[in-house]
Amino acid sequence: MASEIIPFNRPHVTGGEQANIEQALKSHHLSGDGAFTRRCHQWLEQRTGCAKALLTHSCTSALDLAAILLDLKSGDEVIMPSFTFVSTANAFVLRGAVPVFVDIREDTLNLDERQIEAAITSRTRAIAPVHYAGVACEMDPIGTIAKRHDLRIVEDAAQGIMASYKGTPLGAIGDLGSFSFHETKNIQSGEGGALLVNDPALALRAEIIREKGTDRGRFFRGEVDKYTWQDVGSSLLPSDLTAAFLWAQLEDAGRITSERLAIWDRYHAMLAPLEQRGLLRRPVVPGHCTHNGHLYYVLLPPGTSRGAVLGKLREAEIRAVFHYVPLHSAPAGIRFGRAHGDLQRTTDLSERLIRLPFWIGLQEAQQQRVCETLGAILGR
Known part of the structure; x- marks a missing residue:
């Protein structure tokens, strides 16, 4: 008798996703930033302590948003591990920046913080540590290096939700952080992601870029009497149906x-x-x-x-x-x-x-x- 196949992955469903989606359907708000999106944002902000959380279509989209926020120019450099998914590099390459690949540690397979400083040049603008397998990079020395050289830190915490470094949640340590909610991740919505904005000075602009470059969010909060094109941007909002699915997962995290x-x-x-x-x-x-x-x-x-x-x-x-x-x-x-x-x-x-x-x-x-x-x- 043939052995039963043991698959590599089976996406986990909590049982609450369908009821949430039905509730979203009844609300007649299916596009982004509905009630379920707001619940997810609040959960992420309370859980991580970030200044603002913004759901995106994917972790890739979150990294794209982060790269735009950094105002990278052609030829600027971003230090990162080579042992990572292509999205870590693509986000910065799309802005004209150059990924500078640094070796990894023998123990955790994370970016080797001891190699970073020697890779810094006059064009370096940021460091993008990747927390492999939900195990944190050595963020204290990375933060010290970034501060000494006036560099931004963008955490690729695609695999890092509910993990921490010295008690601080991953994704909430650098200037910006990103999560993935792909079906292979611990908390999933099929596809999906989030940007964590930890520097309050970047929060409003992040919201504007995510909303096609408009101040639509401010309009709906009653802060302006109309919304207009303010900045470069793209449509990075997932639907509230995706957020409804995700909310069931976050509640059970x-x-x-x-x-x-x-x-x-x-x-x-x-x-x-x-x-x-x-x-x-x-x-x-x-x-x-x-x-x-x-x-x-x-x-x-x-x-x-x-x-x-x-x-x-x-x-x-x-x-x-x-x-x-x-x-x-x-x-x-x-x-x-x-x-x-x-x-x-x-x-x-x-x-x-x-x-x-x-x-x-x-x-x-x-x-x-x-x-x-x-x-x-x-x-x-």
Whole structure:
């Protein structure tokens, strides 16, 4: 009898989404910034302490908005890891800026803060740390460097909702932060994202850019008698139907995070013997970082064929996957960006990383099967 397929991801639904969408339909307000959008904004602001939260179509849109807010010019530079999704770089490239790729840390796979200062030039305008797997970058030294060189910080916290650094929520540490609510994320609405504006001086302009460059928000608050074109902008508002779906998830964010952390902890315990045997390396979470159980990855030993391991897992009906192809080695990365140094750790670690199946509802027996199968493959 064939084994049951263990998929890599199954989007979690709380059960309250449909009722919320029906309520939005009855309200006859389906476009952006309706009642559910306002609830989501309030939740995000209260949870993170940011000056203003703004829902967007995606984390990509949130980063696009952040890049516009920075007033980047052609040739300006933004420092970021190469080990990230393309959106981190695209947002700045679209403004004419140059991504400067810096190597990652061996432990957390996050931007190596010790490499940042040497990558700064007279054209550097910002640093874009990416909190990989919901584990925080070292934001204190990054903040010190940014202050010393008068740089902005844009946190790519796509994977970071409900995680924190020394008690401060991710996304709420830099000048700007971004979340993703894609279906692969802990809190999801199919597609969706949010910009967190932590510098109050940027809040009004962020609202204007998001609303097609108009002061429509001020008009509806009664602050002006009509709204007009004020600035560059785009239509970055998700519908209130998307926000209605998201609201059910945000209301349940505590339980969702607890369940994901339980799954993460089980993997971590089950895989400890394989790490002790030198067959893999488990994730590292520094003690001052509170993660959110976003994903569970393992690093294979040097020289191990990741493709062969993934192929054997697939034969066993286990859908594990790799992650980012480093941007500095991608055709567009070579064309639009530049690498600082040889980025040897980025290349090495990215080629050895495997993400294991992870979703709410994943059973302990299924995790046991994943770990035993992986151990058998690596032990040969």
